Amino acid sequence: MLTYKRVRVRPTSTMKMSRWIMPLSGAGLLMLPAAAMAEGMPQLDFSTPLTLSQVVWGAIIFGVLYIMLSRTGLPLVASVLEERATKISRDLDEARAAKASADAGMAEADQATAKARADSQAAINAALNDAKSAAAAQAETLNARLEKQLQDAEAQITRARASAMSAIRQVATETAATVVTRLTGTAPDAGRLDGAIGSALAARGIG
Amino acid sequence: MAAEGSNSIDALGQFQLHSALGAVGGSVNFTQSNLMMVAAGLGVMALLWMGMKPRAMVPGRLQAAAEMGYETIMGMCTETIGGPQSRKFFPFVFTLFFFILFGNLLGVFPLFFTFTSHVMVTLALSLTVFVLVTIVGIKEHGLHWFTYFVPQGIPKALAPLMVTIELISYLSRIISLSVRLFANMMAGHVMLEVFGSFIVMLGGLGLLGYFPAALSLGVNTMLIGFELLVATLQAYVFAILTCIYLHDAVHLH
Numbered sequence: 001m002l003t004y005k006r007v008r009v010r011p012t013s014t015m016k017m018s019r020w021i022m023p024l025s026g027a028g029l030l031m032l033p034a035a036a037m038a039e040g041m042p043q044l045d046f047s048t049p050l051t052l053s054q055v056v057w058g059a060i061i062f063g064v065l066y067i068m069l070s071r072t073g074l075p076l077v078a079s080v081l082e083e084r085a086t087k088i089s090r091d092l093d094e095a096r097a098a099k100a101s102a103d104a105g106m107a108e109a110d111q112a113t114a115k116a117r118a119d120s121q122a123a124i125n126a127a128l129n130d131a132k133s134a135a136a137a138q139a140e141t142l143n144a145r146l147e148k149q150l151q152d153a154e155a156q157i158t159r160a161r162a163s164a165m166s167a168i169r170q171v172a173t174e175t176a177a178t179v180v181t182r183l184t185g186t187a188p189d190a191g192r193l194d195g196a197i198g199s200a201l202a203a204r205g206i207g
Numbered sequence: 208m209a210a211e212g213s214n215s216i217d218a219l220g221q222f223q224l225h226s227a228l229g230a231v232g233g234s235v236n237f238t239q240s241n242l243m244m245v246a247a248g249l250g251v252m253a254l255l256w257m258g259m260k261p262r263a264m265v266p267g268r269l270q271a272a273a274e275m276g277y278e279t280i281m282g283m284c285t286e287t288i289g290g291p292q293s294r295k296f297f298p299f300v301f302t303l304f305f306f307i308l309f310g311n312l313l314g315v316f317p318l319f320f321t322f323t324s325h326v327m328v329t330l331a332l333s334l335t336v337f338v339l340v341t342i343v344g345i346k347e348h349g350l351h352w353f354t355y356f357v358p359q360g361i362p363k364a365l366a367p368l369m370v371t372i373e374l375i376s377y378l379s380r381i382i383s384l385s386v387r388l389f390a391n392m393m394a395g396h397v398m399l400e401v402f403g404s405f406i407v408m409l410g411g412l413g414l415l416g417y418f419p420a421a422l423s424l425g426v427n428t429m430l431i432g433f434e435l436l437v438a439t440l441q442a443y444v445f446a447i448l449t450c451i452y453l454h455d456a457v458h459l460h
Contacts, residue, residue: 042222043326050224053236055331065248070298073255077277
């Protein structure tokens, strides 16, 4: 809440003085018409030619002043003000142009950055693709070679197996002939032995 | 200027004209009033010439004063008169305002004559304004200008009365414009003279008179300040009324 404090105004010296001014000025004003009546206003004293001649001179002086002001004085001020106005507007234009070029430069830089980013992305992608395809090709050749080696090895195994299988009948026949000869003392009949070996091998699924 | 006798105050003697510039001035009735007019005119020109001499982008004090004067009057013209022709009247209003202003302000100096305290001078100025306004009005609107005195939407029966009143009010501009300035300046200088005389007269009374004499001096000091205000204000009033009259002439209300 607002509280209003009562301020006591002290009569200052000027206020005290103003009490005197009124009567004094009143007295002065009372004397004024009396004096005016006594002598008449000099402003309306047409007995002297000066009252009207001052008007003629005044007209001349006023006219000369008007001409001087309108021809030299005021155009001088106007030219300075105009100069200032054009300078200000030119500076403003320059500032605006500078801002525009700065904006353009900014946009250009942005564009360049975007372009560089896109370029580098493309380069990365291309390198990645190249590497991928190279790796794929390498893997393929490697696979092919391994496949070939595998096939070779298989063929070798098959061959070795086949040769081993063909040797087994001969070994078995010789072994059986030797065993029978040692056991019985007589050499077994070649035909029977061969038949027995053949059936035994067939029973085991070999040859 | 001072009191002639011990108990009579010559308050109007200061307005007495006398010839100036010696015998040459006397022979062509050149008065001290005209001398002050020349001083006022030179003052205005000096303000512009010396003020604008530096042609500075950032003005100094005097240049700022000159520019402020220029722009104030220019603003007065464009705002009050209005319209495209308002710039045409600018030099006239500028001359009028600064002629009166410098005349008023120079008059506040002791021993300097105040030419605006002469009703014939102010009458001449107001007549100039009046004639200009009338010519501008007729030039601008031709015979249509006379409808200015016929207020719109009044009953036909009242027309003669209204036209008479309007005509009188139009003509009385001459008187009001000139008397306002003259009376203000004269009253101020009479007051200064009266209190100045009080100082001399009361001071002459001896010890008893010193206090009221000092009071009168204080009053005169305040009056000087007041006079500076009146001097500026009256010049402004004269100029702004001129602009208003010109507005009426150009736009017919």
